Amino acid sequence: MENIELWNRRKDSTEPLLPTTPVQRTFDYILVGEKVEDESDPKAQRQRAFIQQLQKKNMTVTEITHDDKVFFGIRAPREVFEDYQYLLKVSDSCNWCGDVRGAVTQATRIRIVHFILHQTFINTGENLKELMMRDVFETTFCLHERKKQKYLQQKWARWSGLFVNQPVSEVKCYFGEKVALYYLWLGWYTKLLVPAAVLGVVVFLYGLAFFNTNPLIKEVCNSSVIMCPRCDKRCQVWQLKDTCTYAKVSHLFDNEGTVAFAMFMAIWATLFLELWKRHRARHVSQWKVYDWCEEEEELILDIVSSPDCKPKQFRHSYLRSALVLIMVTFMLSLIIGLAHALVVFRVVAAPLLDEGGSEFIRDHANSVAMMLGAVLHYVTIQIMTRVNRWVSLKLCEIEKTNSFAATERSFTVKMFTFQFFTLFSSLFYVAFFLGRINGHPGNYVRIARWRLEECHPSGCLTDLFIQMAVIMLLKQTLNNIFEFTVPWLKSCVSRNTSKKLQRKCGYCYRKACRDENGQIEPCDICKLRDWLRNYHLADTDAFSLFNEFLEMVVQFSFTTIFVAAFPLAPLLALINNIFEIRLDAIKMVKLERRLVPRKTNDIGVWTKVLEAIGVLAVIANGLVIGITSDFIPRLVYRYRYGPCATSRPHTHCMQGYINDTLSTAFVSHEGVKLDFLPGQMVTDYGLNVTQCSYRDYRNDDYTLTSQFWLVLAIRFAFVILFEHVVVVCKFIAAWFVPNNPIQVKNDRLHDKLARLKEELREMKRSKSTDV
Incomplete structure (x- = not known):
C-alpha cells in the first residue's frame, strides 16, 4: 500500500522514486555509441577494443541498448581513488588538499575517470577523442546527482x-x-x-x-x-x-x-x-x-x-x-x-x-x-x-x-x-x-x-x-x-x-x-x-x-x-x-x-x-x-579665448565656443574651388549661399590656425599627464591592498604546523609498531 501511494504521488514527476534505504550506486561516466549488429564492422571492433581496455583497468562496464544506441555505464574500482589519495598525501604541494582526507566525492571520481578514459588507447593507438572523431562513440558525459541537483535548484539555480x-x-x-x-x-x-x-x-x-x-x-x-x-x-x-x-x-x-x-x-x-x-x-x-x-x-x-x-x-x-x-x-x-x-x-x-x-x-x-x-x-x-x-x-x-x-x-x-x-x-x-x-x-x-x-x-x-x-x-x-x-x-x-x-x-x-x-x-x-x-x-x-x-x-x-x-x-x-x-x-x-x-x-x-x-x-x-x-578645446577656450579670458564681465565663460570651433569655406576663394556642386549650396528654403562652415581650426586659405596647434599641444600634454597620474594611483592602490589577508596567512601557518605534527605522530606510531 505504501509503495502504491508513493508511486501515485510522483507518477507525474520526472524525478526517479528515490529510495529511503541506502543510496543507490551511481556511475562515474557514460559512453554512447551507435548500435552495430555486424560484429565484423570496424566500429564495433573498436568499441569492443576500447571497452576491453577499460576492463583491463578493472573498470566495471554496464551495457544497455536502447533503439539504435548503446550506452556503456563506467564505474571505477575503489583502488583507483585510494591510489589517488595516497599520491596526493605524499606530493610536495597537495599533501594538505581537501581530497586527501575523508571519502572521495562523486566530483573527484568523475574527474579521475574522465582523465583515465581520455588516456586509454586501443591497439591501433587511438584514444577516446580520436574514436569519437571516427564516430565509434557518439558522445560521453557524466551524470547529474539528483538530490544534489535538486538542492542547487532550490538554493541557487532559480530566478x-x-x-x-x-x-x-x-x-x-x-x-x-x-x-x-x-x-x-x-x-x-x-x-x-x-x-x-x-x-x-x-x-x-x-x-x-x-x-x-x-x-x-x-x-x-x-x-x-x-x-x-x-x-x-x-x-x-x-x-x-x-x-x-x-x-x-x-x-x-x-x-x-x-x-x-x-x-x-x-x-x-x-x-x-x-x-x-x-x-x-x-x-x-x-x-x-x-x-x-x-x-x-x-x-x-x-x-x-x-x-x-x-x-x-x-x-x-x-x-x-x-x-x-x-x-x-x-x-x-x-x-x-x-x-x-x-x-x-x-x-x-x-x-x-x-x-x-x-x-x-x-x-x-x-x-x-x-x-x-x-x-x-x-x-x-x-x-x-x-x-x-x-x-x-x-x-x-x-x-x-x-x-x-x-x-x-x-x-x-x-x-x-x-x-x-x-x-x-x-x-x-x-x-x-x-x-x-x-x-x-x-x-x-x-x-x-x-x-x-x-x-x-x-x-x-x-x-x-x-x-x-x-x-x-x-x-x-x-x-x-x-x-x-x-x-x-x-x-x-x-x-x-x-x-x-x-x-x-x-x-x-x-x-x-x-x-x-x-x-x-x-x-x-x-x-x-x-x-x-x-x-x-x-x-x-x-x-x-x-x-x-x-x-x-x-x-x-x-x-x-x-x-x-x-x-x-x-x-x-x-x-x-x-x-x-x-x-x-x-x-x-x-x-x-x-x-x-x-x-x-x-x-x-x-x-x-x-x-x-x-x-x-x-x-x-x-x-x-x-x-x-571636446574637453580640451573647451578648456582652452575658457582660459585662453573665451569671454572670461578677455575680461568680458557678465558673460558666460563658454559663450561663443561653438562659433570658435567652426571655419568658413567659400564657393571660390583665391582660385581654390570647393568640392561642392552649385545645387548643393542651396538651403531647404531655396536660398543660394556662397559660403558654409565646417568643424576645424583653419584660416580662409585652409591653413591651420595657431589655436589648432595650441589645442593639439595641450591634448598631448593632457594625455601624458592623465596616464602618469592614473598609473601612479594604480600602483599605489595595488601596493596598499595586499593579495592575501592576514587571516589566510595565519590559517595556512596553522595548517602547515598541524600537518607537520601529524606526520611526526605517524612516524612515531610506525616505529612503535615495528618494535
Missing part, C-alpha cells in the same frame, strides 16, 4: 534568488573548484560594479541637470550658421540648429564629470583585481587548495591511469613558433581588414541612403549609416567568433603543448586576442581616426569616388557612443536569449522521454536488487531513464566554461576601456550580470549536461588578461578624453 548570496561551497562540491571560482569571480565583479554604476549615473545626471541651461546647447539650438554638405551630389548645406537634439544627447556623456569618472574607473579596475585576489585567497584556503599545483595534479592522474606512464617532455620548436606567429599575424591582419571594410561600407552607405531613401533617412543618412555599420559589425563578430575559435584550436594543435592546462592557457590567450581585435578594431577607428583623416573643403580624402565619413555634427564622441550602445545591447541581450533557449528546448525533449520510460518502469525502485555491498542497484529501465535524461541535455565540453569567462571579460573590456564615451556601461553591465549569474546557474544545473569537475585555485591566465585590460583602459580613456572629446 527568485536574484539577490541571494550564492552557495559557492556547495557549487564547488558539485561542479569542482574551477566552476565555483568562475561564479565567485562573477559575483565579486557584479558587487564591485555597484559603485561604478552609481557614479556613472551621477555623471549622466550631472549632464541632465544642466540640460536646459548649458550655453553650448543654447548656442547650437539658436544658431543660424549654415554648415557645409556632409557628402557629395545630393547632400545640401544644412543649418547647425538641426543638430540641437544630438547636441543635448552628447552633453549627457561628454561633460566635465567624464574626466573624473574615467580616472575613477581606471583605479576601480586595479582595486577590483586586488580585492578579488584577497577574496579568492580566503575561499581557496577554506577549500584546502591554496598550495595545489596543476602540473603535479596531472602527474598524479597519469600514474593513477597507468603506473608505467612516462612524463610528457617539454618541447620547443622554432619552426612551429614561427608558423604560429605568422598565422596570428595573418588573422589579426584579416580582422583589421574587416574593420576597414566596415569603414568602406559606411562611406558608401551614407550617400546611397541620401540618394534613394525616404525623407527621414535622407535627413539622417549619416546616423543611419553609422547604426547599420554597428549592426553589421555585430554580425561580423558572430561569424568571426566561430572562425577565431577554430583557428585558435588549430594553432594549439600545431604548438603541441605537453598538458591540457598548457593548451587551455595557450587557447585562452589566442582566442581573447582575436576576439579583442574583432570587437574593438572598429571602435578604435571611430574613437581615434574618424573625422581626422577626411580632409577639408577643396581637398577631401576619397575612397574611389566617395568621400570619407565625418564625425557626427555634435562631436566624434557621439559616434563612439552609438557604436558601443548598439554592440553592447545587442551582444548581451541576443547572446543571453540564444544561450538559454537552445538548452531549454533540449530539456523539453528530455522530460518527455523520461516520462515515457517512467510509465514503463512502475515500482522497480522499490523492488530493486541489492549488490554484494548491500547498495541498491536499480533495474536497467531506471538506469536507462537516468542516462537518457542526461543524454538529451545540451552538450558541454572542456571549453564550455571558457565561453562564459570570455563573455564576461569582453564585457569588462567594454566597461573600462571606452567608459569615457559611455558612462552608463557599468550600469548596463550590472543589470546584465544580475541576470547572467542565475541564467548561467539554471543552464548549468538544469539544462546542460554536468560539467566535468576540475580542480584549481585560481582563474588562471584570465588574471593576466584582466590586468592587461586595466592598463589598456588607462591609455584608451586618456586618449578618448584628450583626443576624441
Whole structure:
C-alpha cells in the first residue's frame, strides 16, 4: 500500500522514486555509441577494443541498448581513488588538499575517470577523442546527482534568488573548484560594479541637470550658421540648429564629470583585481587548495591511469613558433581588414541612403549609416567568433603543448586576442581616426569616388557612443536569449522521454536488487531513464566554461576601456550580470549536461588578461578624453579665448565656443574651388549661399590656425599627464591592498604546523609498531 501511494504521488514527476534505504550506486561516466549488429564492422571492433581496455583497468562496464544506441555505464574500482589519495598525501604541494582526507566525492571520481578514459588507447593507438572523431562513440558525459541537483535548484539555480548570496561551497562540491571560482569571480565583479554604476549615473545626471541651461546647447539650438554638405551630389548645406537634439544627447556623456569618472574607473579596475585576489585567497584556503599545483595534479592522474606512464617532455620548436606567429599575424591582419571594410561600407552607405531613401533617412543618412555599420559589425563578430575559435584550436594543435592546462592557457590567450581585435578594431577607428583623416573643403580624402565619413555634427564622441550602445545591447541581450533557449528546448525533449520510460518502469525502485555491498542497484529501465535524461541535455565540453569567462571579460573590456564615451556601461553591465549569474546557474544545473569537475585555485591566465585590460583602459580613456572629446578645446577656450579670458564681465565663460570651433569655406576663394556642386549650396528654403562652415581650426586659405596647434599641444600634454597620474594611483592602490589577508596567512601557518605534527605522530606510531 505504501509503495502504491508513493508511486501515485510522483507518477507525474520526472524525478526517479528515490529510495529511503541506502543510496543507490551511481556511475562515474557514460559512453554512447551507435548500435552495430555486424560484429565484423570496424566500429564495433573498436568499441569492443576500447571497452576491453577499460576492463583491463578493472573498470566495471554496464551495457544497455536502447533503439539504435548503446550506452556503456563506467564505474571505477575503489583502488583507483585510494591510489589517488595516497599520491596526493605524499606530493610536495597537495599533501594538505581537501581530497586527501575523508571519502572521495562523486566530483573527484568523475574527474579521475574522465582523465583515465581520455588516456586509454586501443591497439591501433587511438584514444577516446580520436574514436569519437571516427564516430565509434557518439558522445560521453557524466551524470547529474539528483538530490544534489535538486538542492542547487532550490538554493541557487532559480530566478527568485536574484539577490541571494550564492552557495559557492556547495557549487564547488558539485561542479569542482574551477566552476565555483568562475561564479565567485562573477559575483565579486557584479558587487564591485555597484559603485561604478552609481557614479556613472551621477555623471549622466550631472549632464541632465544642466540640460536646459548649458550655453553650448543654447548656442547650437539658436544658431543660424549654415554648415557645409556632409557628402557629395545630393547632400545640401544644412543649418547647425538641426543638430540641437544630438547636441543635448552628447552633453549627457561628454561633460566635465567624464574626466573624473574615467580616472575613477581606471583605479576601480586595479582595486577590483586586488580585492578579488584577497577574496579568492580566503575561499581557496577554506577549500584546502591554496598550495595545489596543476602540473603535479596531472602527474598524479597519469600514474593513477597507468603506473608505467612516462612524463610528457617539454618541447620547443622554432619552426612551429614561427608558423604560429605568422598565422596570428595573418588573422589579426584579416580582422583589421574587416574593420576597414566596415569603414568602406559606411562611406558608401551614407550617400546611397541620401540618394534613394525616404525623407527621414535622407535627413539622417549619416546616423543611419553609422547604426547599420554597428549592426553589421555585430554580425561580423558572430561569424568571426566561430572562425577565431577554430583557428585558435588549430594553432594549439600545431604548438603541441605537453598538458591540457598548457593548451587551455595557450587557447585562452589566442582566442581573447582575436576576439579583442574583432570587437574593438572598429571602435578604435571611430574613437581615434574618424573625422581626422577626411580632409577639408577643396581637398577631401576619397575612397574611389566617395568621400570619407565625418564625425557626427555634435562631436566624434557621439559616434563612439552609438557604436558601443548598439554592440553592447545587442551582444548581451541576443547572446543571453540564444544561450538559454537552445538548452531549454533540449530539456523539453528530455522530460518527455523520461516520462515515457517512467510509465514503463512502475515500482522497480522499490523492488530493486541489492549488490554484494548491500547498495541498491536499480533495474536497467531506471538506469536507462537516468542516462537518457542526461543524454538529451545540451552538450558541454572542456571549453564550455571558457565561453562564459570570455563573455564576461569582453564585457569588462567594454566597461573600462571606452567608459569615457559611455558612462552608463557599468550600469548596463550590472543589470546584465544580475541576470547572467542565475541564467548561467539554471543552464548549468538544469539544462546542460554536468560539467566535468576540475580542480584549481585560481582563474588562471584570465588574471593576466584582466590586468592587461586595466592598463589598456588607462591609455584608451586618456586618449578618448584628450583626443576624441571636446574637453580640451573647451578648456582652452575658457582660459585662453573665451569671454572670461578677455575680461568680458557678465558673460558666460563658454559663450561663443561653438562659433570658435567652426571655419568658413567659400564657393571660390583665391582660385581654390570647393568640392561642392552649385545645387548643393542651396538651403531647404531655396536660398543660394556662397559660403558654409565646417568643424576645424583653419584660416580662409585652409591653413591651420595657431589655436589648432595650441589645442593639439595641450591634448598631448593632457594625455601624458592623465596616464602618469592614473598609473601612479594604480600602483599605489595595488601596493596598499595586499593579495592575501592576514587571516589566510595565519590559517595556512596553522595548517602547515598541524600537518607537520601529524606526520611526526605517524612516524612515531610506525616505529612503535615495528618494535
